[in-house]
Amino acid sequence: MKWQSVRYGQHVEATGRLEPVEAGSNVAAMLSVRSPPRPIDEPPWWLRAAEHVRAGLREAVSGQPEDVRGLVPALVMGDVSAVSTDLNADFQTTGLTHLSAVSGTNLTLLLAFLLPLARLIGVRARGLTIVGVLTVVAFVVLARPQPSVLRAAAMGLIALAAMTNGGTRRRAVRSLSVAVIVLLLLDTSLARSAGFALSVLATAGIVLLGPIWRDALAKWLPGWLADAISCPLAAQLACTPVVAWLSGQVSLVAVGANLLAGPAVGPATILGFVAAGVALLNNDLAHLAGWAAGWPARWIILIAHEGADLPGASGDWPATVLGVTVLTVLCLALVLGLHRILARPIAMIVAVVVLAVVILRPVGSLSRPPNDWLFVVCDVGQGDGLVLRAGDRTAVVVDTGPDPAAMDKCLRDLGVKHIPVLVLSHFHADHVGGLAGVLNGRRVDEIEVTPYAAPRAEYERVRNLAAQHKVDVRSVAFHEVRQVGALQWTTLWPARVPALPADGASSATSSDEGSPENNASIAMMVELSGLRILLTGDLEPESQRAILASGADLRADILKVPHHGSAQQDPAFINAVNPRLAVISAGRNNDYGHPAPRTLNLLSHNAVRTAVTSTSGALTITNPDNRLALIRRRPMSPTRK
Template identity: 45%
Template sequence: MTHDLRMVPPALVAWGAAAWLVTASSYVSVVVAIGSIVMAGALARWRPHRGLVWVLTAVCLAAIAVSCAWRLTTIEHSPLTDLAREHRLTTLDLEVRRDARTFTHHGHDSVVVEVLVRRAVSRDADITTRDHATAFLDGDAADLVVGRRFTATGRLAPSDNSDEAAVIDVVRRGPADRATWWWEASERVREGVRQSVTPVGDEPEALVPALVDGDDGRVSDKVEEDFRRSGLTHLMAVSGTNLTIVLAVVMAIGRAAGVRRRGLWVLGAVSIIAFVLLARPDPSVVRAAAMGAVGVAALGFGARGGVRALAWAIVGLLFLDPWLARSAGFVLSATATGGILLLAPPFAHRLERWMPRWCALAIAVPIAAQLVCTPAIAALSGEISLVAVVANLLAAPAVAPATVAGLVGGIVALVSVPLSHPPGIVAGACASWILTVGHRAAALDSASLEWRSPWQWLLVLVPLVTAVIMAISSRPVVFIGLSAGLLIAVWRPPQTGWPPAGWVMVACDVGQGDATVLNASGGSAVVVDAGPDPTAIDRCLDRLNVHRVRLMVFTHGHADHIDGWPGVLDGRQVDQVAVGPTGGPGRADIPQHLATPGESFTVGDVTARVLWPAASGPIRVAGSEGSTANNASIVLAAQVRGVRLMLSGDIEPEAQDGLLREHPDLSADVLKMPHHGSARQSKAFFDAVGARLATISAGEDNDYGHPAAAALSLLREEDMQWWRTDTDGDIAIVERDGRLLVVTRD
């Protein structure tokens, strides 16, 4: 098939120009606009026919530059921008542009909402405007949905985003007024979708609204992480897939009703508009609408014109919103659509020689999309998913039924919520299958490959891989053999020696937090702290083949030690939980007790004694609430198969010295470095421990500077060898024939 590629160079130039100009000043955009207009006129005069592509390129560049110049000038010279520079306290009339979202900030929930500022009143200033801004506020914001207006009083500040005039720290606000009827109608349908899936489980209940209309506010961090690793992230956001499904159903109904080509165009356009209203006019939704328009255009002009339609869609979107050029979603959506248009047909044509057409298309489409998106994914996440194609093939059959059933449930809920439950249950069952695929695929050790080289290398490597796949796709024996080999390698990767034989303790790489696993033998363990991320601790325990946690110890109640608790529970039996004075999470059906000084326990091969906190209560440090909680950490002196371990939580010098006074003999073979290797350490404590080995649990590039240079210097003085999770990954202490070894898994 021959594609019309004449619009590709203008689209690429427009894309690059937009990505650059939105970071420059309006004056640069004006210069580029004038220059490109002059260039277009000259080319049109001297090469009117042979230079058509160059003329179109200059025209597109001029259009993008004019759009950037207009938008940037409006923002730079807006009276609201001037008020923001002065940090004025202002009363504002605001309209919600995107639904409010809740996030955690300094331990409490806050709300962020993107707004359109219609009026701003401050001392000696009363302005009418239509500038964009971001507002931060506390309290419930369930009523702040797209289209609604409200008044607020807040402190303005300059925005770091070039497309916004200000950031608003809201002090108080009034109730939101009702929006126009079309926004209120879309909100009722969205609420109907949520109501229709209330009978299903928590994860499907959260995923179905994300599949139908992009409402992912209740999707858990674990699901997001697993979908990212398995290449299913696009399902949780409104994308071309969602719109394609809706369009396919609408078109099928239209054809069945006797609607023909021109009528189908109109029906498709109306469906796109309705979908944008339902899913909100976010950049991802507008992008999906444009990709849907490409599909409608292909319906009218044929597949040959699909690339041309895509190029015009890119130029049109960037003209309306040049900031899309730097949006990850725009990059992935446009490249995936281009890959499907260009690569899927030849792939499918070769596969059709030895398999049914439907099967060839099912395989060719995800392969084409994944190949073209690989450089962008590696640049954005530093990882390449090795299971994305298979995961998408397995999940794909459930996506359309889940989307359609969820949408039907939302519409039926407008009439009767109980009647909406049957389609909601169908949608939930389909979502459960998608979740199963995502979780199982992400759990594989080889689910993703870390890409540490410059992503630009993939611009050379991916075309080579594409050529190889294209060459073997018409040879069934070779194609099936290599595909099976890859699947087996991912499902059962070559043994890496993990967990190492004779391991007694592992410091899990959980980011900026603590999680230590003691081997109680027979697939059971004692786990001390769970880190900040459920997914990270879950994977660490999976790699260690831990199926039962005999005792879960939370040294203290800080998030970087307890927030991973759901990951410990995932698929494992937990017998008991022990907490210190600052408490910790638990579950009603799992016994929990307060660990006391002097208490000891034996669990399998693990023997341990609680050394701290002191019976007299936690040591308080004036002016440092964090230090008071840290100094209340449980400290364990543990022993596993003769190896003595000092697990010191986050205690700081005050508690370290207090511990030494109460227990002069603190000698151990291995020290779990206190407080992630912070600079605040007691040399006397380290002298008393006298360990040969130390583990440091810290997150890569963390904001705290852990481990501190002073802490590492102290370890050198004590002649302790150390390993750190931020550079070495999981750290295993191994006992073999009376010798201590360290094995890492980066």
């Protein structure tokens, strides 16, 4: 029996070695397994039945587009295994992440759709409570009783009490308080859980602020529209400081996106439930229900894609104690005064117009790079994401950083729509993890990769994404010369490729020094508008010395310092390049100590001007009148890696 075949709820035996974990972790120890699992029993009958239903739903939507196949199971049972990286990134930008995972908000929207339907067919009083409780139980069983699911159920039960008993705001607050205390007593680790904090804040916002803002809007809007606006607005404002702390961004379209997507959540979820149940009886009827569930899901996906593509969809915010404190104060100020704006139509119109200008940016962004940019080191955190201009709205991209959203935003700011060649220096996640962000809404003609296909998991993920977007993948050749427009480059490395491990797995992690993956990085000498730029991936001293020994002309105006400025640099290699400017891509407060003081001292000793994204943000290079110029932007997002 293999580990991937172990079923949820099944007990197994295995032998291994217990290893310590990082201090403060929620996990007591980590078991390094040395044997295959030996099953002791089967999952209980109700979990086996739930698994049949889950499989039936996946089959029911199997003929739908990729994003629909991923979203419907996520809405119904929290199964996010098929949610694409692109869609997840768009959900993050538009504040719709709670729809692609199990959340109290998701369950609340489901109950808000189902209970009025029950009333229409004559269900009253305790009958409504029974319908609601059965819905919550079915939701928990299908989504599996994990901590996040139980949190969602607790928040959903609070919403159920409010919707079926006509309770006052005081009663709802009391119910929420009891739920929080009970959950914390059952699992004290929730006190440090961001997901738990977001669930509680969203529910508290709806309970405390929602009625006040609904009454203010109801003075000049229909009641149903006032409800539709006030609930997502209250939930989003309550969660904004925590979201900014986690992501370093504030979504400016979240309220509008939730307002537009909200009405489709209930139908998509209910029809998904129907498809899952019918799948046990008849496959054809299940596919029909799955097809029907796909249409409201398509609307949600459309809102996410279009909202994320707006120029000002999200704004960067410093994820520091001071930054989050300032944002919290601003949110509290809105809490105290927003009901006055909501109650006045003219004030609301002015506020909406101002927000629309900020989001749509009809005059462009003041922080965009200059029109004559040539080379940009994107601020992608702990990783590399490099952009070389090759024409109007056209660029060659080298590496994609770890985060699709950060890379997508960098390319949007640059106005890049066409990428003739995307170069992936090697397959570590901090260089290829953001691939989906590059492919999002852009034409990519070709992906050029190192011949060393490890780590295998990342290599396969790149191949699969390329296949989904119908992009050819080719391996580089030593000393080959490529040209796109005025941009030309020569591949200086790898000249030889290390032998892959027998199982194709990585022999080292992305942080290991001297790993074969790093030493097989693509190195390329770029010539652009009178500048020579040496790009080096994560080359370690072994390969640096090999390139030097090859006799290649390494003189360059700009050096992308290997491996985020790690301490592993060959001084002779740096001397041979003798750059005017060295750029380093590293994340703020990263755990690796990049850039290393030794490397910074080496560059300083050679009188090389140095710029680092962790302190300067995105780096933009221009060359007006053959005078090399560097433009720095403030750091974007924090690194938690």
